[in-house]
Amino acid sequence: MHKIDQDKIVILDFGSQYTQLIARRIREIGVLSEIVSCEISPKELLKLNPRGIIFSGGPESVNSKFKPKFNSKILEINRPILGICYGMQLLANQHKGKVDLSAKREFGHSELAFNKNILFKGVNGKKTKIDVWMSHGDKVVKLPKQFKKIASSTNSKIAAFASNDKQRFGVQFHPEVSHTDQGQKILSNFALDICGCKKNWTSKNIIDDLVQNIKDQVGNKHVLLGISGGVDSSVVAALISKAIGKRLHCIFVDNGLLRKDESIQVNRDLKKGLGLKITTVNAEDIFLKKLKGKTDPEEKRKIIGRTFIDVFSKEAKKIKSIDFLAQGTIYPDYIESAGKKGGKAHVIKSHHNVGGLPEKLKFPLVEPLKFLFKDEVRKIGRNLGLPAYLIERHPFPGPGLGVRLLGAIDKSKLEILREADAIFMEELIKQKLYNKISQAYAAFLPVKSVGVVGDARRYEYVIALRAVVTLDFMTANVFPFKQEFLNHVSTRIMNEIDKVSRVVYDISSKPPATIEWE
Ligand code: XMP
Numbered sequence: 001m002h003k004i005d006q007d008k009i010v011i012l013d014f015g016s017q018y019t020q021l022i023a024r025r026i027r028e029i030g031v032l033s034e035i036v037s038c039e040i041s042p043k044e045l046l047k048l049n050p051r052g053i054i055f056s057g058g059p060e061s062v063n064s065k066f067k068p069k070f071n072s073k074i075l076e077i078n079r080p081i082l083g084i085c086y087g088m089q090l091l092a093n094q095h096k097g098k099v100d101l102s103a104k105r106e107f108g109h110s111e112l113a114f115n116k117n118i119l120f121k122g123v124n125g126k127k128t129k130i131d132v133w134m135s136h137g138d139k140v141v142k143l144p145k146q147f148k149k150i151a152s153s154t155n156s157k158i159a160a161f162a163s164n165d166k167q168r169f170g171v172q173f174h175p176e177v178s179h180t181d182q183g184q185k186i187l188s189n190f191a192l193d194i195c196g197c198k199k200n201w202t203s204k205n206i207i208d209d210l211v212q213n214i215k216d217q218v219g220n221k222h223v224l225l226g227i228s229g230g231v232d233s234s235v236v237a238a239l240i241s242k243a244i245g246k247r248l249h250c251i252f253v254d255n256g257l258l259r260k261d262e263s264i265q266v267n268r269d270l271k272k273g274l275g276l277k278i279t280t281v282n283a284e285d286i287f288l289k290k291l292k293g294k295t296d297p298e299e300k301r302k303i304i305g306r307t308f309i310d311v312f313s314k315e316a317k318k319i320k321s322i323d324f325l326a327q328g329t330i331y332p333d334y335i336e337s338a339g340k341k342g343g344k345a346h347v348i349k350s351h352h353n354v355g356g357l358p359e360k361l362k363f364p365l366v367e368p369l370k371f372l373f374k375d376e377v378r379k380i381g382r383n384l385g386l387p388a389y390l391i392e393r394h395p396f397p398g399p400g401l402g403v404r405l406l407g408a409i410d411k412s413k414l415e416i417l418r419e420a421d422a423i424f425m426e427e428l429i430k431q432k433l434y435n436k437i438s439q440a441y442a443a444f445l446p447v448k449s450v451g452v453v454g455d456a457r458r459y460e461y462v463i464a465l466r467a468v469v470t471l472d473f474m475t476a477n478v479f480p481f482k483q484e485f486l487n488h489v490s491t492r493i494m495n496e497i498d499k500v501s502r503v504v505y506d507i508s509s510k511p512p513a514t515i516e517w518e
Helices: 019-029 042-047 072-076 086-094 183-194 203-218 231-247 262-273 284-291 297-318 331-340 357-361 374-383 411-430 483-496
Strands: 008-013 032-037 052-055 081-084 098-114 129-142 147-153 160-163 168-171 222-227 248-254 278-282 322-326 439-453 456-469 500-505
Touching: 008 019, 019 032, 019 183, 019 331, 042 072, 052 086, 052 183, 072 086, 081 086, 086 098, 086 129, 086 160, 086 168, 147 168, 168 183, 203 231, 203 322, 203 374, 222 231, 231 248, 231 322, 231 374, 248 262, 248 297, 262 278, 278 297, 284 297, 297 357, 322 357, 411 439, 411 456, 411 483, 411 500, 439 500, 456 483, 483 500
Parallel strands: 008 032, 008 052, 052 081, 081 168, 222 248, 222 322, 248 278, 456 500
Antiparallel strands: 098 129, 098 147, 147 160, 160 168, 439 456
């Protein structure tokens, strides 16, 4: 990062489930934010050149021997610091205040009464109270010297504090969650007014910066990219092609497990629309042959993954000039793998569509999206001129319909599933429901059920519809359709597809169910 790197807030992660949310909120203000482990050294932190620092919340107590490691020399860095929840308690503890176990745990909604302070500037007009969201067992019971209380809540006399030199701030509540009234304004006061950041984090600047980075990294060499038809790989393609034009070579593997018209869309919108150089490999027969008779979900996943790598590598070898492999890794995946390498462990489940490819191909990687959240990827995708349907697409798993067609896979069942899924999607879009749902699809159940059409008995398959809303795909709620909508989709599927005699709606939340059926 070049220009936009100059105005940055660095967030030290003490293990809060909301750390990524803090980062997203700061970026929504228009300021770059970066998450690092709380174990970072002062030297490394200074190298990142932050204008301000945020200490996240975390599950431990500052009085516990299991508390996360933290180098207290960081407090000598001459930059404003905002501590949130555990972060506030850490500031209190380090500056010789006192933190104790609270008699009452404060969890959920609370009312905050605040004093006049730069942190609360412009919050709630002339009123001095807001609703906030709390989640803490410990609380600050004695202020450090040179600090003053700037807010209190029902159960915390000191619910926010500030140092007299306006360099240290702490809030016991979570300004990053949407349940806190005007939390964004509080974060914006910190980032813009206290730290003096400029709003440089805009789609245009991000694109300019990423394109320049790609040019610097790739020079006059060539890049290979696997296109899946999803948001991330399409945005990567658009970016790299903007940077190096025809030296980007894309391979699109049609594994026979794609949704209806997927191949047509890729060729229409990416090949023709964006002028990308795309080789489409029709590998349906290879995949279906390998999957023949296989019913175990994990075995199916592995076969699909391995076959993809084989087919892709074989095709890649035909292109002589490749020097780099591009990947659509985004920030949450990147943080997770950094976490595994030694930072705080984030237990975030992620699936990688093309896992194993970099090891097999051994090219250096180009990963232009690795500092972006999904909503930012979508925003720059729009800016790069990708079609709206592609940008707003629900995630589609790497193994595709392979994990949505339960049991053994064959071409005729895939055809039934594809048609049912297409009807469901068409209706979701028509009734303007698609963008209210995080992920929706049809699954094929390998059981037969009796139905009747006219006077004739029909003994055919069952289609299950699934639609969930979720923020992070770790937990998910079922989308509450109106009954008429489900009736309509079900009638269409049974009328239009002979081989379906019954449609069911999956009403399982995650957990305990997963989003995919297999
Ligand atoms: P589950 O079913 O685990 O899904 O609740 C969570 C999210 O991950 C997607 N998913 C996959 N993505 N390869 C992928 O690329 C996979 O093997 C895979 N399995 C699940 C799923 O679609 C949902 O978005």
